[in-house]
Amino acid sequence: NMKPSQNNRLFIKRKVGVFITALWLLSSGWGLFAQSADQISKKAADVIDLSSMTMDFTINIRDSRGSERVRQLTMITGQFNDVTKTLIRFTAPSDVKGTALLIYDYEEKEDDMWIYMPALKKVRRIISAERGKSFMGSEFTNADMSKPNHADFHYELKGSDTYEGKECWIVQAEGKDQVIKRANGYSRSVSYIDKENYLCYKTEYYDFSDKLHRIRITSDYKKITETSYFAYHTTMENVKNGRVSEMIVNQLETGQKYRESLFSPNALPQ
Numbered sequence: 001n002m003k004p005s006q007n008n009r010l011f012i013k014r015k016v017g018v019f020i021t022a023l024w025l026l027s028s029g030w031g032l033f034a035q036s037a038d039q040i041s042k043k044a045a046d047v048i049d050l051s052s053m054t055m056d057f058t059i060n061i062r063d064s065r066g067s068e069r070v071r072q073l074t075m076i077t078g079q080f081n082d083v084t085k086t087l088i089r090f091t092a093p094s095d096v097k098g099t100a101l102l103i104y105d106y107e108e109k110e111d112d113m114w115i116y117m118p119a120l121k122k123v124r125r126i127i128s129a130e131r132g133k134s135f136m137g138s139e140f141t142n143a144d145m146s147k148p149n150h151a152d153f154h155y156e157l158k159g160s161d162t163y164e165g166k167e168c169w170i171v172q173a174e175g176k177d178q179v180i181k182r183a184n185g186y187s188r189s190v191s192y193i194d195k196e197n198y199l200c201y202k203t204e205y206y207d208f209s210d211k212l213h214r215i216r217i218t219s220d221y222k223k224i225t226e227t228s229y230f231a232y233h234t235t236m237e238n239v240k241n242g243r244v245s246e247m248i249v250n251q252l253e254t255g256q257k258y259r260e261s262l263f264s265p266n267a268l269p270q
Contacts, residue, residue, distance in 0.1 A: 037155035037171050043198040044171075044191070045150060048229055051079035052258075056251040061138050064242030071096060071136065078258045082107055085263035088145065096136065100268045103146045110183065111146050116268035123268050132185020139214060139236040139245040141185045148173075152180045158190065163201050168192040186213060199229060214238050224254055 059071040072092040078085050084105040090096040098118035105111050113126035131143040153173040161170055174188040175181035186205040193200050199221055207213040220233040232249040261267060 037157035037169075040157070040169050040193055040198065041153075041155050041171050041173060041191075042150055044193045044200050045147065047198045047227070048200075048231070049147070050077065050224060050228055050230060050254055051084060052256055053077050053252060053254045054256055055249060055253075058246075058248045058250060059136075059138055059140070060246040060248070062244045062246070069137070071138075076256070076258055076262070078260070078263060080260050080263070084147070085260070086146065087263055090136070099136065101135075101142070101145065102263060102265060102268055104263075105146050107149070108151070110149070113142060113146070114265045114268065118269075121269065123265050125265075128179070128183045131183045139238045139243050140247070143184045144236070148184065152176055152184075160195075161192065163192045166201070167195045168201065169195055181208065197229070199231075212239055222252075224252070 053076070055075045057073055057075065059073065061069045061071070070093070071090060073088055073090050075086060075088045077087075086101075086103040086105065088101040088103075090099040098116075100116040102114045102116075103111055104113075110128060111131075113131065114123055115126055116123045126142055132141050134140075135142050135145055153175055156172045156174070158170040158172050161168055169192075171191050171193055172188055173191070175184060175186075181187050187208050187210060188206050190204045190206075191200050192202040199218075201218055203216040203218075204212055205214040205216070215237045217235045217237075218231040218233070221229045221231050224230050230249070230252060232252075234247040235244060236247075237244045
């Protein structure tokens, strides 16, 4: 038989072993939890990533009284080395026709943006502080027109919920610092991402006082390639002022090859 002191030592060793195992499980579990949120968000971005496309689309801008303005636009994108370049032009109505936005989307640094206003006959660079501002009077921002840099955010899995009959993860993305938050125009976002195909259906954007500011609803996804989808209908509601902007894709084609010179700030007035 063991002596009492040996029994005590064995009991203590077991307790320490259980504690260390529990601590390891807790720490690795949280690590997996955080990593999972990061992976989910990355897959949600990848599944809608089209490196080359042409698109005709409409933006309807409605105020709280119900009056509406309609904008017609075209967009082309091309992949050049590791940079995705996007050119958006307004085609109607006449008061905005010819206005153009050029975006250089980098993987590892902040995007470059330029805007051309025909009335001013001038190409102007959009500085970081303007990225979170309204895109041509709509509830979409300049930053909404480009792909967020994945590494700029901390991701957290907030749980699961059902959205319109689909099982979704709820993923929070928060800018890593105030500069990033200001540049994007919000402090954090909460997205509902389909567990089956990683499509995002709803995103809530919170302001710098952590109050709900805007809600984006993304729908009418169409499969474009074997691995990618695109949403043909997106609404952005500003819950503070009651305004709603709606983006509708009229036509989309992929696989075109464009000259890189088309995506130059100097080419915007053409």
